[in-house]
Amino acid sequence: MKKMGEKQERVVVRGLRDVAAAETKISYVNSNGTLYYLGYDIDDLVERVCYEEVAHLLLYNRLPNKKELDEFRFQLISEMKLPEQVIKRIKRAPKDCHPMEVLRTEVSHLSEYDTHTNDNSDAANKKRALELVAKVPTIVAALHRTRTNQQLVTPSQEYGFAENFLYLYRGKPANNQEKEAIDRFMTLHADHGFNASTFAARVTASTNSDMYSAITSAIGTLKGPLHGGACEKVMLMLDDINTEEEVEEYIQGMLDDQKKIMGFGHRVYKAEDPRTKHLRSIAENLCHHTDTLNLYKTCIKIENVVHDKKKIFPNVDFYAAVVLNTLGVSKEFFTPFFASSRISGWTAHVIEQYQDAVLLRPSSEYIGEFGRPFVPIEKR
Ligand code: COA
Numbered sequence: 001m002k003k004m005g006e007k008q009e010r011v012v013v014r015g016l017r018d019v020a021a022a023e024t025k026i027s028y029v030n031s032n033g034t035l036y037y038l039g040y041d042i043d044d045l046v047e048r049v050c051y052e053e054v055a056h057l058l059l060y061n062r063l064p065n066k067k068e069l070d071e072f073r074f075q076l077i078s079e080m081k082l083p084e085q086v087i088k089r090i091k092r093a094p095k096d097c098h099p100m101e102v103l104r105t106e107v108s109h110l111s112e113y114d115t116h117t118n119d120n121s122d123a124a125n126k127k128r129a130l131e132l133v134a135k136v137p138t139i140v141a142a143l144h145r146t147r148t149n150q151q152l153v154t155p156s157q158e159y160g161f162a163e164n165f166l167y168l169y170r171g172k173p174a175n176n177q178e179k180e181a182i183d184r185f186m187t188l189h190a191d192h193g194f195n196a197s198t199f200a201a202r203v204t205a206s207t208n209s210d211m212y213s214a215i216t217s218a219i220g221t222l223k224g225p226l227h228g229g230a231c232e233k234v235m236l237m238l239d240d241i242n243t244e245e246e247v248e249e250y251i252q253g254m255l256d257d258q259k260k261i262m263g264f265g266h267r268v269y270k271a272e273d274p275r276t277k278h279l280r281s282i283a284e285n286l287c288h289h290t291d292t293l294n295l296y297k298t299c300i301k302i303e304n305v306v307h308d309k310k311k312i313f314p315n316v317d318f319y320a321a322v323v324l325n326t327l328g329v330s331k332e333f334f335t336p337f338f339a340s341s342r343i344s345g346w347t348a349h350v351i352e353q354y355q356d357a358v359l360l361r362p363s364s365e366y367i368g369e370f371g372r373p374f375v376p377i378e379k380r
Contacts, residue, residue, distance in 0.1 A: 012365045017267065021194060022202065022356060026058065026348050029193035033271035037191055038062070046278050051162045051186040051341070052076060055133050058191055058348040059126060077164060079134035080155045082142065083113040087152070090142050099143050099336045100223040104216055106139045107132070111212035120208070125354065128211050129347035134161075136215075137340040141168035144333055162186045165340060170328055177289060178327055181282050185323055188275045188316065189338050191345030193268070197222040201346045205353040206360040214350045215343065222339055225262065231334040233262035234321035238295065247301040255309060263318030264306050272313040279319035286326040295322060 013019050028036040035042040038057050045054065049063070052073045056064045064072055082090075086106055093102045110132070111117065116124055138155075145152050145168075153171050155164045162183040166174045174182065192198070201218035205211070222228035241250050254261055266273055280299075287296035299322055303314050317338075324334050353360075 010363060010365045015267075016362075021199065021360060022353070022358070024194070024349070024352060025061070026345065026352060027191040027193050029268050031268055031270045033269055033274050035192065035274045042188070042274055042278075046184055046187055049187065050160055051183050051190070051344075052160065054187045054190045055161075055344040058344045059129055059133075059351075073161060074157065075130060076134045076161050077155050077157050077159075079131050080138045080164065080168070082135055082138050083110070085113070086110060086139070087142060090139065091146050093143065093146075095147055098223070099140065099333055100219060100229075100339070102143050103136070103139055103336050103339060104219040104223070107136065107219060108212055108216045110135060111210060114212070117210065120210070120354065122351065122355075125211055125347075125351050129344075129351065132211070132215060132347055133344050136343045137165040138168060140333065140336040140340050141165060143336075144169055144330070145171070166327065169333075177285065181286055181323055181327060184278060184282055185320065185337070186341040188278055189320070189341035191342070191348065192316075196224075196227050197342065198346055198349050201350050202353040203360045205350040206356075206358060208354070211347065211350050214353075215346055218342075218346045219339055222342065223335060228317070228335045228338040228342075230262045230315070231317040231321050231324070231338060232331045234317055235325055235331040235334065237262055238298065238321065238325075241298055241302070244294070244298050244301045247298060247305050251302065251305045251309065261302075261306050261310075261312075263321065264310070264314055265312045266315045269313070269315070273315045275316045276314050276319060279316065279323055280314075283319045283322040283326065286323060290326050292326060295325075 026038060028034070037045065037054065038061055040057070040063075050069075053063055053069060055076070056062075056069065056072050086109055089109060090102065090106060093105075114128065142152050150171060153168045155168060159167055159173070160179065160183065162185075163174050163179045165186075166178065166182045194202075197218040200221040201214040204214040204217040225233050237250075241247060251261065283299070284296050287293050299319065303318070306312060306314075320338070321331070321334060324337055325331070329337060
């Protein structure tokens with residue numbers, strides 16, 4: 001029998017690398033570069049479905065038929081409306097705090113207007129999920145409009161959901177190419193296995209806390225530059241590099257200083273991230289049409305130089321930065337756009353976690369001391 005204070009050896013899996021913390025049916029991420037949503041290869045979905053179909057798939061476990069899609073879209077667009085108090089708080093938020101901070105607070109604030117707070121049934125959570133999928137993009141768009149002293153825009157049932165998001169943000173309707181770009185961007189960002197923010201949401205949900213608390217945890221986690229915050233940092237890097245010719249020296253300088261190249265590397269993928277090829281092609285297309293091909297060419301050069309030097313590939317955030325920049329989104333809103341898409345995956349995972357009904361609570365390996373003699377405060 002172990003004595004008090006005697007160490008129990010445990011295997012520490014640093015960073016929980018390769019640890020399967022739960023079972024999931026929602027998405028499958030494989031190191032060789034494949035991603036499935038509910039059994040569908042992302043490559044089969046991305047050019048054939050709209051974001052609403054993906055959100056429906058994640059929340060109800062199946063793709064909708066035409067009638068269901070129309071109804072779902074109608075509900076989503078109707079639910080984009082925010083409570084007056086939330087709009088007031090968005091308008092009062094200090095202009096210098098990061099949009100992810102305001103988003104985190106206002107999602108939490110939404111819970112105060114939930115009319116059935118104590119109902120944690122599957123039906124109530126599906127309804128809540130739909131509302132969050134609809135309202136998170138509106139919070140993001142409203143914050144941007146407020147910060148740039150522009151009128152808030154009302155969503156239109158004439159437009160698709162992703163298109164509405166861009167419309168609410170920019171105040172002008174998207175052209176066909178932009179519509180396609182934002183739809184695909186949101187589809188590609190909708191879910192991604194047990195990434196850090198999804199895991200954070202599931203940990204919170206595993207205590208039977210409410211969905212708003214779980215999503216607030218997820219938003220706080222996504223904000224970090226090793227996760228969704230990388231996208232904004234990619235743009236800061238691209239702003240620093242003026243021409244293709246500067247790439248080699250810039251990247252070498254970063255590596256010499258032991259700095260990470262933002263938008264590169266991945267915990268799971270050891271081959272190219274399956275979302276990269278789609279985002280690269282959307283970026284190329286948008287850059288062609290907006291006379292920003294130099295930016296695209298600089299990105300290709302960065303990709304090649306980083307691969308030559310470190311044998312790592314761009315992740316979802318690298319070309320996503322170019323896509324959002326070309327769509328006219330300010331860089332501090334890149335991560336909020338990511339959150340506005342991942343909200344469908346987060347809510348699906350929260351519901352799955354409630355169904356699993358198990359507390360996520362790992363142990364730790366204590367490496368501190370035992371038996372320190374206690375010294376009263378007056379003798380310390
Ligand atoms: N820039 C430079 N080197 C990188 C790198 C990057 N972006 N990503 C990984 N590496 C290096 C690591 O330092 C490590 O080198 P070493 O073997 O010499 O120590 C090697 O590549 C393998 O790294 P790995 O263990 O696979 O990374 P990880 O799982 O610990 O970290 C990330 C994964 C995502 C946190 C990491 O790649 C990173 O910080 N990327 C930049 C931030 C980013 O884009 N985040 C968004 C992720 S979707």
